[in-house]
Amino acid sequence: MPHIPQLRIPATYMRGGTSKGVFFRLQDLPQAAQVPGPARDALLMRVIGSPDPYAKHTDGMGGATSSTSKCVIISKASVPDHDVDYLYGQVAIDKAFVDWSGNCGNLSSAVGPFAIANGLVDPARVPRDGIAVVRIWQANIGKTIIAHVPVADGQVQETGDFELDGVTFPAAEIRLEFLDPSDEGEGDGAAAGMFPTGNLVDELDVPGVGSFTATLINAGIPAIFLDAAELGYCGTELQAAINDDAAALARFEAIRAAGAVRMGLIATAAEAATRQHTPKVAFVAPAQDYVSSSGKHIAAGEIDLHVRALSMGKLHHAMMGTAAVAIGTAASIPGTLVNRAAGGGERESVRFGHPSGTLQVGAQARLVDGQWTVTKAIMSRSARVLMDGAVRVPGDTV
Template sequence: MIYKVPATYMRGGTSKGVFILESALPAALQSDPKALDQFLLRLVGSPDPYGKQMDGMGGGSSSTSKVVLISPGDQKNHDINYRFAQVAIEEAFVDWSGNCGNLSAAVGGFAINKGLLSNRSLPENGTVSVRVWQCNIQKTIVAHVPVQDGQVQESGDFVLDGVTFPAAEVQLDFLDPASADESASAAQGVFPTGNPVDTLSLPGGNAIPATFINAGIPTAFVNAGDIGLTGTENQNDINQDQQMLSFLEKLRAQAAVKMGLISAESEARQRQHTPKIAFVSPATDYVTSSGRGIIADQIDLQVRAMSMGKLHHAMMGTAAVAIACAAAIPGTLVSQAAGGASSEVCFGHPSGTLTVGADVEEQGGQWQANSVSMSRSARTLMEGWVYVPE
């Protein structure tokens, strides 16, 4: 038996994924989470010991092994529901524990194109603010989608580092981005431990400072210099170093326990999407993966982040939310690397730079995040059907 399901292949930010209306899924998949996971694995071509996902829609990287499920909104004052699946490449595992901030840029346009906002009066020209309920993390995202002549505008002159061609700008507002379903309580604010700086242990017992934050996506930040890195690394510098990859995964597992996401480090293997591990350093000159030179005066700090066990080629949107919040709060490793707390920072990543802004405030001795804003772009790449063996 072959499932034939209507689907759209879209780029959102620096990621790509298969977008599907939940109502278009076979009834058996809608009612059985395990069967849905098996369907999504086969859809993208996982598990694949070759790491290429040749027999599926995945592209052999964490940035392209993604599926988005969209349905009409069932929350008050929200237009749509958005569920995100991060599908492992070499293992038979689908991680529903977090959001994809990059693909968040595409969900609004997809919903408009599919008529999910038919109950609203949309402008012929201008911007449509789509209120998105992100089901994985139980949070609101507002996507400001440009429209022209009554259609979603995808072409434009906005340049996003990590994406070769310009497109229309989509502004995203992540409201109250601190994770609601993780260990962080309201009393702890954005810090799951209540502290802007904690520690992680290196082999041999030496401790290094770390900032744990639950905003956008649970993320653990360390200083690049404390783990023998410069902070200017590109993908090949990290992803071809198996010893470094193993070391960073051990740090991530340790951080997951300290953040209350898992009870033992051995459980981290089944929670690959979260938390993220990232390393920061002060602004310095460097060369991007495309060969473009960035000078220190153009940025406030350097950040590199791991995604599904590999260094990300640019920056995950959700990790950018965490960076924005941490940069705005005094004392975190991120704000220290930036030379002080700021409500807006521009950071360097392997593909270039990204500017993010955060509205944070201190309440009762704890820091709360009200919103984070950034700009991405999105484009429809293909529309039709996916054929998935049962």
């Protein structure tokens, strides 16, 4: 049979927060993949190495986890007063599927640096030394993210002393502002309002499983917050306690599907399989002493509460950035399960414990005409280029 050469596509492999992904400029993709559709999905799956029945991603750039099976497409902004469009694809590991229904808050931190380094930000707006402000249009959900990117000698500063639990080495701090994260977006990930059911707390009936107290919120990403004790957990669990328990994972997936229906994201629970990225499921508990996955001892007095979150059917090793936005928002609103676990009352920031350590996130929420809204959520992350050049895929991929 005739030999088909591989395609060579300019790309950058980046860490953003506690995630990694393959970044592309839209203009560098093959023509057929420059528009949404099967050709684009096929390309990104082949880049990552999915679907992989061995769940290893040996023949691709993915890492066979929800944190490392990601692709990002960046282009010049399509909306006024923004620098770039940021489109995120969560690639399934063992299925032929790319989920475009939500954002990745962790990789959001890498968008500004990538945009600057690739000439997508007006050079006049990038200081020689200081902070470059990059206005990002998150195209999946129709939201604005403002990235404050450090610049030194005209280049993005990547090294520094900012430490992020879940990331081994320190780097330069990048501050992110997620504007109006609770308003209804324009993408597939949108749910109606911050609290789609109109309640701060609901009783969520899960067929065949049971009924659970839950806060269903849309802020940063649709999320379902549960009470750890009601599930039989203490809130300090690490990955193995959940991910090695097939029955627990099945129960969480059933809860996620029922919550998605209750939030109006899907019509039937069966559709949840086509929407793996959203909503997220997390459980919360009051602060207590614990030992993180790195062996670090964290005292109850160092945090406000514990949160453990699942992503793509597994307990996350740290915390998804978009879920952190939802946590900060829910914590700022008296009466939610997150707020109760944090001790109640009004607050504009919260520090929570996760499997890898702690994270602080701020949110400015207010009650307007009987409806809660949040103007912005703020958190710090870091990002670094791991490799750049070109990724290669078989020529018959697209």
